Amino acid sequence: MSTDDVYALMARSQELPYGEARTVLVEDALRRAEAAGDDVLAFHVRIRLTDAYRYGGEPAKAFATFSRTLADHDRDPGRYDEAHGLLWQMKAIVSSLTLFPEIPLDRTYAVLDDMERRYKAGGHSLQAVYHYRNVVARHVGDGTADEWYLKWRAAERDELSDCQGCDPTGMARHLIEAGRHEEALEVAAPVLDAQLNCNEQPQSIQTTLLPVYLRTGRAEQAADVHRRAYRVHRTRLADLTDIAEHLQFCAVTGNEARGLEILQRHLGWLDRAPSAYADMCFSAAAGLLLRRLTAAGHGAATVRRPAAGGRPAADVPVAELGAELAERATGLAARFDARNGTSHQGDQVRATLAAEPVTGFLPLAAHHRRPAAQAPAPEPAPRDDFASVDDLDELLDTGDRCRRRKDVPGMRAAWRRFDAVAGTAEPTPLQRARRLDARGFEHAVGGDGAEAAAAWEEAARMFGELGDQTRRHRTLGRLGAVRHDLGDEGGLDLMNAAADHFAAHPGEPTDLASALLRLTAAHLRADRPADALAALDRVAADEVPDLAGELWYLRGQALLMSGEADDGIAALRRSAELARASDDPEEIAAPALQLARALARRRDAPDEETLALLDEALAAMPGPSPMRAAALAERGASLISLDRPADGVPDLVEAIAEWTAEGMHENAVHLRVDLAGGYLSTDRPLEAAETAEEVLQALPESGGDADPAVHHARRRATLILAHAQKQLREEGAAETFTSLADDAARDGEHDAEAHFRYEAADVLTDLDMDAAAAERYAEAAEAYEKAGDPYGVVRARRRAAVCLMWSGDLDAAGPAMETARAALAGLPPDNEPARIWETALVSYEQARILARTGGLGEAAAQASAAIDGFTALDASDAAEEATRLLEDIKSALG
Template sequence: MTMSEAELRDRLEDSEQLPYGDARTAVVEEILVRTDALGMSKLAFDVRMELISCYENGALPDRAFVPFAWCLAAFDRGELEFSAWDAELLRWYYKWMIGAMRRFPSISLDQVYAALADMERRYRAGGHSMHAVHMLRCLVHSHLGDREAAEKEFGSWLSSPRDENSDCVGCEPTKQLNHHVWMGRDAEGLALAEPALAGERGCREQPQSMLTAMMFPLVRAGRLGEAWAAHQRAYRHHRGNRDSMGDIADHLEFCALTGNEMRGLEILTRHLEWVDRPREPYSDMAFAASGALVLRRLEELGHGDLSLIRPACGTRVAAEVAVADLRAELTERALSIAAQFDARNANTYQSEVLRKLLASRPLVDQLTESATPGLTAPAAPPVEIPEAMSAEEIAHFADEARWARREESEAGWDRLAELEKAGRLPANLRARLAEARADSELQFGSVEVAIEHAKAAVEGYDGMGDESRRLRVSATLGAAMTLQNPHSGGLAAVEEAYEAAQQLSEVDVLVEIMFLRSRSLAQADRYDDALVAAKETAERASLAGLPVLESEALCLYGLLLSVVDRPDEGMAAVQQARVLAGEAGSASVLLRQTQTLAELFYNNERLAEAYEMSEAALGITAPATKHVQGILARVHDLRWMVLRDAGRVADQEALDEALAALENWHAGGERIGAVLASLHLGITHFNREQWLDAAETLEQTLYGWEAAGMAEGFDVWVARSLLGTAQVRLGERADGVDNLTTAAAGFAALGEPRRAGEELLEAGTVSLRLGESTDALEQFTEALRMFEQADWECGAIVALQRRARALFCSDDPDADEIFEVVRQAYARALKLPESEEYDVGWMRADAADDVARALQQRDEFSAALEMARNAVDGYLIAGDLESVASSSVLVGSLLFDLQDFVAAEEMVRRVLRDDPPEGATQQAQDVLARVLEATGRDSEAAAMWAELYGE
């Protein structure tokens, strides 16, 4: 169908209401096709100018060159009637074109220089400042690595006056900051940026672009908290915009170099599909290089076994890709593009910059929100193993300290592990190192790894004929198998080792096996047998003069007493174990048992004692080994939970505890613990109404669970629910609704219909604000079903009321249907029993107000007036004066509808005298204006209308 020029222009104006992206670009491209079919016209110029903007802001800058050349040629020919605005916009777009040209290696430097010369000629001919020209020349020289030429143009740029062709007051200081940083002048750059950041932002790219440029200078200046905040704020803006691919590269680099490699992996995964559709080659190169840097750091930290999902593209299906494989691919991609730039630029600068980036080392160990200094327990200095000790001497030292001085034992085994890695560990010590690793993994790590090491040790001892050690590690293997699966036959292996060990002369080996047997019986749910075995182990250890092993057995005994519902005896036994560990001087064992006792207090709802015992744990000085950091993390988690249960989850103290827990989990390499701590941190941010921090933290929580294969579960749905609400508060409403509805489905599947209904209520309310009344109606209807399933009448009434509002906002509201819904809600409200959970009177008043408004829509004014007065009375009793004002205005409106103008005027004037909220004030004034008009007071009415609507 042929469209007229007027219709096409209207359609072009309508397209400007769409956000930049593929949809808007496609609409304007179609308009251009239809316009060109009509022949040369000013509209053809205007459409192309709009298309240039779509391409530039829609991550397709290479497509803008052709329409820009067309517009420039048409302008030069002067065949059409152009305005001063057309000329100014062309000058502005010329800056875009040159900025884009340097980012495409297929465009020669001669072409770039020719465009710059033409731009300068046009600016001079028009009497414009050379400010923008010098800026672009500076950027081109920077791209080439020519510091001297770039610095010269920078000086000219600063000394030239700004005019209408200059970048906005946010973008220009950002470019100047980048130049200062490139020249090694961080302080000058930050001094320039901060005043600009505090002032007018200028455009859609600010403040996020400036904050991104500030991240590294802030880190180097030691302003770590500000750097982290800049990263968080800026990335939140950039993440949904493919036009920000180069900025995302900066955020990836920031994560890689500040100890946030896992967050970097999350960001890379979220944006990996951009690699298949990059904005332009320069951003593509930067993104690939920074992504490769993140992956390299993950490999160095021992996470090379991780994988991520490579999204589908074209004929390629979505599939997992290993960290190492993707790193190689991204590295090759970045270097290949850099080589193309080098060929275009006739130097190697871009490749040199890229290789330096790929080899970058961290600027700080870990940069996040900092815990309160001194909150985490003080660490003892690490145990030093003298260099002169032989491997055999180290093994003997570590074995001797096995129970009495666990920190020294672990240090010895760690030293032997270094010797093994260097190929210098004697063969006869490999089994002993494997046994030590099995024991450590069983206590503090992975049961699967413990089994692997224990099997290797058993095999080694078999070949050496070392029966006592073979029995001990056989018991370790059996205990690990029992922990993995109580029905695996592991317990039988432990019993067999126990029987054989009774014939040994080494009492310490027998007692260790007895302890492993006690644990295995407990794992097999044979608690009575385990209690007897643990008590016997403690007694035998005491006789043998093994106080630490006695302490461990007593602690296990206490835990078992708690399991069989003898908590007071259990806590007393653990306290006795603590005393023994303290007397033996084993700090790490004392720390763990103190943490155990604190947890027992907490589990028995003795919160004050739990907090006091956790305080004692933080006062214990132990070497900061991985398992000690895991214990400290649990202590801080416990303290957070005590504060939460005491209603203090929004306190600064709770924030500090969550941060300290997260810090220790990360330091100990415990991913699952770190995820749970990040949930606690997210909950605290949420309750402090720190929506940005809450959203960022909860997203990391969810990513951590997904990476660990835990994409479902109560805590997962809690995190997604809170994330959805935080996103709504941040204005990310569509994403918020998605998370709220996903959480609702999760809670429903877990048999939590009331919680599911609450999520759906919030999702529906947001959908209604977004104008999605159909979605809102579905969400409120499902919420009603959930509340009825949960037998929660209060929620069902609210869901009915919201459903009525969704019907009212629909494209074709049915007054009868709306009335029926609010009538049901009111009828159910009248039957509500008294409850401490909600104010029954207020709910009835609110339902009555809805009925009154529905009756007014049906022109049943008398019945509506009675219900509105009921609402006013109910709200008054409930003390809700804002709702009193709103319902009182409704009474006045209904009196007007019934033509009782005197009573209507009296009612709305009374409302206005009481200084009502703004909404009620406007509604009351509207009714009053209509009353004045109806009673012949036209001048007063006109004044009121003018006050209301400026007419």
């Protein structure tokens, strides 16, 4: 068994994040080191395995490896010499011992005492010892925590003190538990803006400060750090306790929906929780969240619990799961308290389970906010002129006039006066029918289509019995429209019958026009533009000036749907001109919005006229409404397409908030794609990533029969997510780019496939995961070959070889670079500068590989060739770099 295998495995493990995959590699390396009989190498691997267990979510396993390495060191310090590393790991061992109630407390204190003895013997400060005595005291709740905290603060820091991020985090936790929130913020403040690259920072201090921000009036900061810190924690099993704090944060800030997403994502982790303590904390926070959901009336909703340990996956009701997890948390707390001899852990669990909201709904992002509630319109004061009117016909006529002017308060006031007078004066049958017809309007204005239909059906019957065909067909037209909106295609027959009646029996000019407008609108909603135009052709706009704007508006829509863009735009222009004289906000806004959309599509891009029309529509509608949301969405998207994302993002945020408030969630989801793109364009990758993830969570997976719009939205959101993750330096970016590549490969889009695989490789390279990057570059080269891109083939093969070199696999790097050189033959002959450039790059990188593998003579020749190529292209910087490489090679040659 070669020790080279051990070093190779350890090198590969360093490229992986802490977790199961990394731990498996280090465990394999330890087995090989032991099999090779190299005790010293096994000792050093075992130290690294202790770290892998701690940070990978298996702290209990670290006890055995740490004890073994400490014993080896004590037996022969000269041979097993890594005293500093062992003393550093001892701190975490002390902390971990408290996390398992089956480990006696005496053992923890014994390790603490041993730690203090070793620190003194080595001449180290006791600052870290006091720190971890404070940790144990806080866990037990024995009243000595403040004493150890003061010693900790007073002691001098040294090389064994926790890092500049973790030390203040521990201090802040002590102060927060003592209710000293402002002091906690003061301790943490110097760290918050520092560049921390510890495995646990900055996400740990951000999570610690969540209750501080909430309880000191810094709600926006709380929302921001929740989003940033949880994004890191969510991939790490070892951070389950921190995740519990984010779950509790959601429960007390009105973000139960977000909390439920977190719970669903991590519920399966309870079956492999890092410790009993982490299990207890998560169960308690989940119990709180589920209690609040149950209290809000969602107890019957279900949570999917994954299969584990022979238990099948199941959908568990929120109320049932909440009770189960609360009992689980209190049971674990009782075990800790029995071990500790205090009630401290039980008190904390009970406080968590009973926690009440700290604030009202706290938006976690700008587009999550809820629009300010509109104050209900005050009930209109009784009209003096109506109060003295006792004539029932006059009151009915007044109500109709108010209705036609869209004076809803006046309409209702007149009809209320009618009802009051009718209580003492018996209405005639016609008056009763008219009042029932008016009742239909009241229901329609209130949004109750079914009740409106019932009222109008009865009113039409009564008008028919009275022989009043004019009023009967007016009512039948309205009845047909509402029935059609309710999904009854028979409503179309009623609207046609009304239009035909008024065409054959002319009365008031608006009777026929109104009937045809209803019919036209129904045809447009059913995507029948030809039928809509046929209906509109039966009435001339100049014959009904009061309805002319609406007639032109509907004609414009029908023409656009028919593909007659120029005529449609002209009709909408006419409608917009007429609407400007109106005092109805929607009548002004609708044609302006539709005209803006039509112009943007016609010109392939928005322009200043488009924006002016959208401004006009928004100015007409100052309060929240679906049409205002649509105009905001259109203006936001237009500004982003004009490369003004900073101006467009606020409009999109407002539109999403308004659509969400109106219950129009599908509109809001699709608009989030534009918002995610806007965030990315304004250097806000965190917001871009989270918004894109919201889209992907809301939209169904794309399948072979997927809605093309949904497929496009998912793919665009995934692309935005990939680039945002790349900017955030998240390893997940490589996986996201790879998923895009796989989709492109299935669609036969090999150029896109190659691009995305190359992007995935770039991400891995930036994260120093060179072996994995080499694999992605090799896959990209194959895709470039399928796409017929010879330049891409050369670049990808060259980069693959370089990554193999950096990963330490020199045996594979040389042959890989030869494949890149062979690919140069495929470059087209008609672009000599490009050929020279790519050849020089291959020569330069090949020289570097050869220099590392001992082929110095050939390395010098390749470096010289690179210099010649770069010089021929006047690429002076590259030529100088190649010259330095050649000088280093010649120096090595002697």
